[in-house]
Amino acid sequence: MTSTSLSxxxxxxxxxxxEPKIMAFCCNWCSYAGADLxxxxxxxxxxxARILRVNxxxxxxxxxxxxxxxxxxxxxxxxxxxxxxxHYTSGNLKARARWALMETAIEQAGVxxxxxxxxxxxxxxxxxxxxxxRTLTEQVRKLGPIRREWV
Amino acid sequence: MADPVSIAMGQGSSCWGCFxxxxxxxxxxxxxxxxxxxxxxQAVADFKLHHxxxxxxxxxxxxxxxxxxxxxxxxxxxxxxxxxxxxxxAFGSCSCFGGIPGLANFSDIEECxxxxxxxxxxxxxxxxxxxxxxxxxxxVKPNNSFVDIDIYLPGCPPTSKLIxxxxxxxxxxxxxxxxxxTVCHYCERExxxxxxxxxxxxxxxIADPDRCLLEQGYICMGSSTWGLCEGQCVxxxxxxxxxxxxxxxxxxxxxxxxxxxxxxxxxxxxxxxxEQVKDPLGTFYRFDYATSNLGQIRIKREExxxx
Amino acid sequence: MTExxxxxxxxxxxxxxxxxxxxxxxxxxxxxxxxxxxxxTRFFEKFLEGRPMEEAPxxxxxxxxxCPIPHHLASVxxxxxxxxxxxxxxxxxxxxxxxxxxxxxxxxxxxxALAAPDxxxxxxxxxxxxxxxxxxxDLPDVAVQAIKMMEFGQELIKTVGAKAVHPTTxxxxxMLTSLKEExxxxxxxxxxxxxxxxxxxxxLAKKVVTDYLDVITKVAVVPTYYLGLSNKGTLDIYDGTVRxxxxxxxxxxxxxxxxxxxxxxEYVSDHSYATHIYYKPAGYPEGIWRANTLARCNVNERMAxxxxxxxxxxxxxxxxxxxxxxxxxxxxxxxxxVQAFEWIAKLLNDPDICDTDVKVVDVExxxxxxxxxxxxxxxxxxxxYVSDEKGMLTKANLVVATNNNxxxxxxxxxxxxxxxxxxxxxxxxxxxxxxxxx
Ligand code: SF4
Ligand code: SF4
Ligand code: SF4
Ligand code: FES
Numbered sequence: 001m002t003s004t005s006l007s008x009x010x011x012x013x014x015x016x017x018x019e020p021k022i023m024a025f026c027c028n029w030c031s032y033a034g035a036d037l038x039x040x041x042x043x044x045x046x047x048x049a050r051i052l053r054v055n056x057x058x059x060x061x062x063x064x065x066x067x068x069x070x071x072x073x074x075x076x077x078x079x080x081x082x083x084x085x086x087h088y089t090s091g092n093l094k095a096r097a098r099w100a101l102m103e104t105a106i107e108q109a110g111v112x113x114x115x116x117x118x119x120x121x122x123x124x125x126x127x128x129x130x131x132x133x134r135t136l137t138e139q140v141r142k143l144g145p146i147r148r149e150w151v
Numbered sequence: 152m153a154d155p156v157s158i159a160m161g162q163g164s165s166c167w168g169c170f171x172x173x174x175x176x177x178x179x180x181x182x183x184x185x186x187x188x189x190x191x192x193q194a195v196a197d198f199k200l201h202h203x204x205x206x207x208x209x210x211x212x213x214x215x216x217x218x219x220x221x222x223x224x225x226x227x228x229x230x231x232x233x234x235x236x237x238x239x240x241a242f243g244s245c246s247c248f249g250g251i252p253g254l255a256n257f258s259d260i261e262e263c264x265x266x267x268x269x270x271x272x273x274x275x276x277x278x279x280x281x282x283x284x285x286x287x288x289x290x291v292k293p294n295n296s297f298v299d300i301d302i303y304l305p306g307c308p309p310t311s312k313l314i315x316x317x318x319x320x321x322x323x324x325x326x327x328x329x330x331x332x333t334v335c336h337y338c339e340r341e342x343x344x345x346x347x348x349x350x351x352x353x354x355x356x357i358a359d360p361d362r363c364l365l366e367q368g369y370i371c372m373g374s375s376t377w378g379l380c381e382g383q384c385v386x387x388x389x390x391x392x393x394x395x396x397x398x399x400x401x402x403x404x405x406x407x408x409x410x411x412x413x414x415x416x417x418x419x420x421x422x423x424x425x426e427q428v429k430d431p432l433g434t435f436y437r438f439d440y441a442t443s444n445l446g447q448i449r450i451k452r453e454e455x456x457x458x
Numbered sequence: 459m460t461e462x463x464x465x466x467x468x469x470x471x472x473x474x475x476x477x478x479x480x481x482x483x484x485x486x487x488x489x490x491x492x493x494x495x496x497x498x499t500r501f502f503e504k505f506l507e508g509r510p511m512e513e514a515p516x517x518x519x520x521x522x523x524x525c526p527i528p529h530h531l532a533s534v535x536x537x538x539x540x541x542x543x544x545x546x547x548x549x550x551x552x553x554x555x556x557x558x559x560x561x562x563x564x565x566x567x568x569x570x571a572l573a574a575p576d577x578x579x580x581x582x583x584x585x586x587x588x589x590x591x592x593x594x595x596d597l598p599d600v601a602v603q604a605i606k607m608m609e610f611g612q613e614l615i616k617t618v619g620a621k622a623v624h625p626t627t628x629x630x631x632x633m634l635t636s637l638k639e640e641x642x643x644x645x646x647x648x649x650x651x652x653x654x655x656x657x658x659x660x661x662l663a664k665k666v667v668t669d670y671l672d673v674i675t676k677v678a679v680v681p682t683y684y685l686g687l688s689n690k691g692t693l694d695i696y697d698g699t700v701r702x703x704x705x706x707x708x709x710x711x712x713x714x715x716x717x718x719x720x721x722x723x724e725y726v727s728d729h730s731y732a733t734h735i736y737y738k739p740a741g742y743p744e745g746i747w748r749a750n751t752l753a754r755c756n757v758n759e760r761m762a763x764x765x766x767x768x769x770x771x772x773x774x775x776x777x778x779x780x781x782x783x784x785x786x787x788x789x790x791x792x793x794x795x796v797q798a799f800e801w802i803a804k805l806l807n808d809p810d811i812c813d814t815d816v817k818v819v820d821v822e823x824x825x826x827x828x829x830x831x832x833x834x835x836x837x838x839x840x841x842x843y844v845s846d847e848k849g850m851l852t853k854a855n856l857v858v859a860t861n862n863n864x865x866x867x868x869x870x871x872x873x874x875x876x877x878x879x880x881x882x883x884x885x886x887x888x889x890x891x892x893x894x895x896x
Contacts, residue, residue, distance in 0.1 A: 063407035066444035090418055098414030100421040101431045105410065108257070108432035108508075109445045110452070146448070147455055162476070164498040168523020168623040174567065175622055177609040181602065184591045195571065197471045197585035222498050224476075251520040254505035263501040268726050271503065272719050272842060272855040274733065277726030283480045283495050284731060308523065308623050352849075354512050354630045354821040387620035388634035389627055392516055429850060433509045437517070 020140040022049040023073040024133065025064060027057050029087045031079035033123035038130045045130035046137040049077065056080070058091020062102040065116060072147075075115045075140035079129060082120040092120070112149065114139045155188040156322055157211045159203065160242075161232045162193060163225035163294075164252055165218025169243035170194060172308035176315045183315070186322050190235075203231055211235045213321055215242040219249050219441070220294055224285035233298040238321070241300045244307040248396050248405075249441025251307065253291045254433065256440055256449050260289045290453045293441045295402075302327060303401045306379060307394035307438055313379050331399050334373035334391050335363075337382035342366060347417035350427035353390055364390050365416055370434060375409040377401075394438050406436035406443045461485065470494075471585075480729070481875055489879055492872045494864060496732035506854040511537050511823065511845045512630050514854070518841065519624045521858060524567075526624045527560040527615060528834035528859070529841075531696070534628040536841040539716065540828025541630060541849070543821050548813040549632035554696045555805045556618045556625065557832060561695055562798035563611025564835035565751075565791045569659065570604035573788055577666045580892035596894045600662070603655050610645075610652045614802065617641050632817030639812050646806050656799045660769060663792040667776070669890035670785070675777070676887065678784035678874040681705035682866050683737045683747035686754035687833045688712065693758040693766075693797065695833035701757040702737050702747065707780045709757065711739075715831040718840055722857060725865070734865035735857055748866035749837025749859060751790035756780040761793065763800035769793045784870045823849020834859035 011019045026032040032053045038045060054060055057080030065076045078095065086092040099118045107113045117136045121128040143149065160170065176183065189196050190211050191203045214236030220226045233239050244250045255263055268277040294300065304317055313329075320327045335342070342363040351368035358367055364385060365371040372393035373385055379395050397405035410431060417424065428434070432445070440446040462485055468478035480493040502521055506514055515533040519526035531553055538545065545553075571590040578597065579588045586592070594601040612622040618637060619625025627634045667674065682705060689698040702711040702721060711721050723738035723745065737745035747753070756779060761767040770793050777786045805811055825847045831840045837859035844853040877883035 061404075061408050061411035063404040063411070063444065066404060066407050066448075070444040070447050093418035094411075094414045096414075096421060097418045097424050098411050100424045101410040101413060101428060101435075102407070104425060104428070105406070105431040105435070105445065108430075109449060111445070111448060147451065149452070164476070164500055166520050166523040166526075168520070168526065171523045171623050174571075174608070175612050177605055177612075178602070180605060181594060181598070184594050187591070189589070189591055193469045193471050195471075195591070196589040199471070200468050202585075221500075224497055251517060252500040254517075255501040257508070258501075258504050263504045266503045266507075266854075267499060267501055268733070271853075273722050273724035273735075273857065274726060277724075277733070278728065280726065280728050280730055282729040283478075283493055284729060285497055287499070287731075307520065311622075352510060352512060352823075353634075357817060357819060358634075383616075384620045384626045387627055389620055389629075392626075394624075429510050429848070430508065430513070433505075433513065 018145060020048050020074040020137055020145075021072065022046075022075045022077060022133065022137055022140065023068040024049040024051045024077040024079065025054055025057070025060055026051055027080040027087075027092075028053050028055050030081040030085065030122045031129055034079070034121045034125050034129040037123065038126035041126050043126050043130045045133045048137045049133050056086060056088050056091035057095035058086070058088055060095060060098075062098055062105075065102065066106075069111065069115065069146060074143075074146045075117070075136050077132060077136050078116075078118045079121050079132060082122060085122065111146075112143050114143060115146065153186070155186055156213060157188045157190050158213045158215070159190045159211045159232055159236060160192040160195075161214065161216045161228045163216060163218030163220045163229060163246070164222060165243070165245050167194065167217070169217045169246075169306075169308040172306075172311050173314050175311040177311075179315055183318055183322075200228075203235065206235050208234050209237050212237050214239045216240070216246050216294065217242045219245045219252050219291050220297060221252070221288050221291050222285040226288075226297055229294060229297055238301045239298065240302045240304055240317075241294055242304055243309055244305045244394055244396055244438045246294050247300075247303045247305045247401070247442075248439035249291050249293050249446070250438055253439070253441035253446065254437070256290050256446060257432065260287070289457070290450050291441050292450055295442075305377065305396040305401070310380055310383070312381075329379060332378045333398050334376045334378040334380065334382050334385060334395075337378050337380075338363070338373055338385045339382070340364065340385065347419075350417060350419075350424070358388065360388065370413065370428070372409050372412070372435070375405065375412040392437055393435070396439050402442055404443050405439045406432075406445070409435040479871070481871075483879060487879065489872065489875045492868055492875050493729045494868045494871060496730045496864065499731040503854045503856055506843070506851050509851050511540065511843055511849050511851040514841075514843060514851060515628055516626060518856070521856070522834075523623050524564055525560065525834040525836065525839070525859065527556050527619065528832045528839050530619070530625050530628055531557055532830040532832045532839045532841040534630060535830030535832065536828045536843045537630045537830075538828065539830060540826030540843055540845050541821065541824055542826070543631050543818065545632040546815050546818060548636070548810060549816045550696075551805055551808060551811055552618050552633050552637060552816065553628060555637075555802065555811070556615050557696050558798045558801040558805070559611045559614040559618075561833075561835055562795055562802065563608045563615070565795040565798065566604055566607040566611065566659070568835070569663070569788065569791060569795070570601070577670065578893045580889065583892065603658060607652060607655050607659070610648055614645055617645070629817065631819075631821040634817065636814045636816045637812050642806055642812055649803050649806065653799065653803070656796060660792055660796060663789065667789050671776070672888040674783050674785040674789075676883065677877060678870040679782050680784060680866070680870045680873050681782045682869060683740065683745055684753035684756040684780060685737075685747045685749045685838050685862055686757040687831060687838060688758050689762070691759040692762045693754050693760070693794070694762060695754075697832075700831060700838065703757045703780055704740075705780070705782070711737075715829040715840070718829055718831070718842070722840070724857070727864075730864060732861050732864050735862045736865060743865065746865040746869060747862060749862035750787060750835075751794050752781060752783075752787045753837065754833060755790040755793060761797050763797050763804070765800055766793055766797035769796050823847075836860050837862045
């Protein structure tokens, strides 16, 4: 994985306020299409998310998510097809189980699990996708930058 | 006989198990030891630190460093070996990834001091010792954050066979090429591609000796772990806990990818898997927390604190 | 001498752990202070917390790569004590086979690789010579004998424990694997040769003891308390009660492992990361005790096996009971090595050793507090764990073998340093010619 879009310095807006950096992994078949639709339908959502398209949430190892946090993302969103709707039958069921393990591990490691979010959004659910980004961004904004979580 | 190859063996905070495993090449010692000129090996030869410090830089061909480096003395020795040796080998999983002692990073060092020196069943009110002792860093950092490592030889400990192979190649001046397979490759148990319905704890029931332990519900990290051990635990009924770290690339996130592995075999609903797998951090990151992404975040947290 | 002087020995060599020595001499040339500095600690007690308790036997062995088997077993015994689980009889035999095999190979490596170079080359030889690699060069027959004995022990551990270093097969309720008949037969076939080598070692040791009798009986003779496991007066390394002997020789305590907190005191010294363990009723430093080979021989009346018992009697004729002779630890080590061999032979010949009934099925985790004590080569090893109702480990206290000896080592060093620097005792000592002269 490269970190081209995630510089390790903290982002600030024009007023000098800190802005959370969110990394979003979207499944190609639903959520990425949903994100696209959100764009074309001009549904407003925070610009903090950098979206990366993967073929299926089943392709995502917790390594991707944790590497993003390690490289400077303040929060990570994973968005895939609803259980039962996965293009590859059960990719998202595996993703869900991995997620549960990872959430516990993150918490054990002292990182606030509210920095990560797993959601299901189909191709037509542009609003669900956009709301997810907003919810996570606001949650992370309250938590502050990951680097200062423990200070 | 060719001239002996000079070698220095250093020991950081470790258990000596890697060196014990080296000694366990048994009669091969009769070939290997005479081929080595031991320049430093504190458990075996009487050279002191000042001897090592007095050698010219890069004057020793091979250096082996066992253990992680948490005390000032460990770090000094690690850097010293790097300076004096042409090839530096991270010997064993502590040296490659922080190893089991890296689990101390789960806690703050003050909490560690509490149970060790201040308050437990046999101690009350002790003070942290400091006279004539090297300081202890607040976290375990991986050895490769202090120096460049040339060769990683993982395992807790690396098997005697692996050590013999590596040493023989080194003495012959040949590259060490190791098979990339995971532990499952060497496991005699049969896999049937059945998803796991319930995760069991290792003492529960009696496992079928011929079937994959993981598919029977016992957490086994064989499929996410480098099989250089040739499956010694799993072929004796014990689940793999991943002591050889990840298959190449050697610094991938073994813990994270082991969670991916378990999620694949056991696609259970969240509540169930949370209830059944009680300690993911202590299980999947057992030997390599310090080099994992989560472990790196933990180390950065300490740096932010001290800045 | 007019100036104060500090002597540092860094590191203390031919020791597996991390230690250095600080010795302070006063203006008058008198020894003012001797410190044995143990330079590292890794906080196992802390990170065992939060783990499922059955994982402790897979984590704790990493405390020591020389004695991972005693750690594995003390740990599993502590879990079983906390949960009220009893392993099957065959499992106990296999565990004993493993721990005796460890005792055997550890004593061999200690005698030949760590101690013997001093006797072979004499204590004042060049460091490049005074080590096991040099023994291999100069006395290949002796070295090969040592290697074969170590191999026997280590390979036996691997067969039973899956790994020779950091075994993995003991589990609450028993063992995860039984011993295959073909494996048993392989080791049975090796017994005769190993017995011969063991007896050769006894002869070699006796020669060393006679040669160095002056050193043994005069240098570092230090009365202390002694600690060791005892099976009704018989030396046992896997099971029993814990005995404490006072310097005069009387057994002052003989207790169940679970009661250890009444007897164990832990003193945090200001100059060592390893704490000093002592006999609590006597206080510190009066109650300083030593563990390890000689201590076990002191606290027990007899050995468990015939050849070892005969060897113990011979030893006692020379050094008595209790023996306070620090150098007699080497002798006691050989006595124990013989017992370990005889135990191995007995177990391998046991008709039930290959039974497959090695684990009970109904292990249930519960809230509990358990203590597991075994003997490691370097001394009595204690693991104490507390678990919650789900069987998660909430608290651990470990007293590892070596910590029982740190204060005793310091005491012996003080006595030896006074002898060397103040009484110049070395000059009058009778030392034999080194076996190999350089
Ligand atoms: S890798 Fe394992 S055997 Fe080697 S020093 Fe570390 S804990 Fe000991
Ligand atoms: S997961 Fe474990 S038990 Fe299953 S095949 Fe792999 S190594 Fe063997
Ligand atoms: S099977 Fe797993 S735990 Fe056992 S030695 Fe191999 S890598 Fe280590
Ligand atoms: S294809 Fe969308 S989650 Fe699998």
